[in-house]
Amino acid sequence: MVAVERLVQAYRAFAANGASGAPGWLKELRDGGITRFGELGFPTTKQEAWRFTSVAALTETAFELAHPATRIPQLGEIQPFLLADGPRLVFVNGFLQRSLSTPFFDGVRLDGLAQALVDTPDLVRQYLGKYAAFADRPFAALNTAFVRDGAFVYVPARLKVEEPLQLLFLTTASRDGARPVAHPRNLIVLEREARATVVETYASLGDGVYWTNAVTEVVVGDGARVDCYRVQRESDQAYHVAVTDVHQGRDSRANIHAVSFGGALARHDLRGTLAGPGGYLILNGLYLLAGEQHADHHTAIDHAAPHCESHEYFNGVLDGRSRGIFNGRIIVRPGAQKTDSKQTNNNLLLSGEAHADSQPQLEIYADDVKCTHGSTVGPLDPKALFYLESRGIGEVEARRLMTYGFAAEILNRMDVAPLRDQLDRIVRDRLAE
């Protein structure tokens, strides 16, 4: 409880100080968040959703609410985390760094949430906190308590944004400094028939221990299409906890890609809700783990309306003594007839000490539906290995090729070529180690 109490204290200081100018509704939202977090506390492995993931190490670390960076990173330092050009928001320790960003507010809005709360509070209020429910999610509750800044993307009806909108979240924690926690809060709204691509990247410029506790709400209006790419390449000192909630209207489409490379401990709760008929959702994920890394993906696809289609592909590549957890829930609500849902989770174990848990969880309350799931955990297929060797490819190269293919299968579904190439290089570099 010490850790919880510390956070509640931090909240009081935050509410009295940095957040005191907020509108009443936002104060209420934050108060609701901290109250619920106080009630829930940190999850324990006795809870089903956290059975395989202990956050003890996180609760034992005295994190401090992150401050704005004292030194602004140079463009050269952040370039490795960006696509060559294009609109972007760069956050350092949770605060929008305007000098590194290219916000715009004309029709389409791309700006920090803090600024949007000043400029267009009613627009933000309409969506903020409406989708990332926190009644049973302590980290989402905590993030809600500390809502201050993050990305705000708003695309009005029928507008199409061609270039990917890049959201980069950097931490500068150093080994000898404080251990910061940032609670970035992102709100991405596409009105009806709008279209946009968003790339959300988490990374570090420092060598210190830090904690990112992010929440992203994505609202996809009727007939809209969003392509979201989430790249988690935090440092190996990082604790990364995140919630993403995607809410889809009628005949909308969401392609959600999530790759997880970094973090000592990473947990991502990813939920897609198909709220209107004719929705189409792709969840396409990859986790590439080594050493002592631990990554836990809890996904949920909620078929709340009929005639929706969802495809989920998650691949894990685990080396060293790493641990990967995949929990894939598919809920088909009563009346969600003609649901078509497919889920696969494949885990490749490159070492005898790596471990993967794969748990599909289907809850089907309609009778005219098509739901399939499949999961595998195991080493490289010796039959495939021999097949490659029989073509002249040596064993080491054959193993690398097959492992690469396992990751490439996920990357190949990505449409943003420069990003795909960037991720492809990361994968190749990791496998060459």
Added chain:
Amino acid sequence: MLEVRGLHVAVSGTEILRGVDLTVKAGEVHAIMGPNGSGKSTLTQVLAGHPAYTVTAGTATYDGKDLLALKPEERAREGLFLAFQYPVEIRGITNSYFLRSAVNAVRKHRGQEELDPLDFLQVLEEKLKAIGWDDTLMNRPVNEGFSGGEKKRNEILQLAVLEPRLALLDETDSGLDIDALKTVANAVNKLRAPDRSFVIVTHYQRLLNFITPDVVHVLADGRIVKSGGPDLAHELEAKGYDWLRTGAMVS
């Protein structure tokens, strides 16, 4: 080209080949026929170096080298090719990427420069043209979601690109309808060359209606029990294998 003498092979303690003798000269096409479970596939797998099979006695010499001392990839680089009965899926790797990796492994072994993607594309197009096929399979992951016919075609395509000197075809005809069979057989015929030998393993004679072998062997109960010319295949089609098996047991 290939000289197999008294080859005995076991898998998990069970002996499957019990003294196989086989001599294949450069440019020859040999057909190996026989009933199910006679050891036909085992012979091709062991020659390609599958680790599950243990050679308990005998020798196999390829081009003057001790074939059995080479690793599977070394055999391939030396020009041996096995068209699999059950080609394996390689997820996430496109056919063209896979083939280029294989071609470059062979080229590197021969001291040739490796091909970049563009050079390779050119080579590939020539090969495809030579056997009269298009490139529809090239940008799909290796064998993933391929029909039975596509998988077999893909094996022959690899054969064409890798230009082996000894090609082993393991039941390449199985699971093919007559049109697919003709397509595959025509491609094989186009790939016949004075310095390239084929060993074609098949259960049925029908593939041999389209590819005329120089020698036909019957493998039964782990031994070659009869060898002859192309006519032997027709005789087997008419009479089945039982008369030979009985003979083998008597001798």
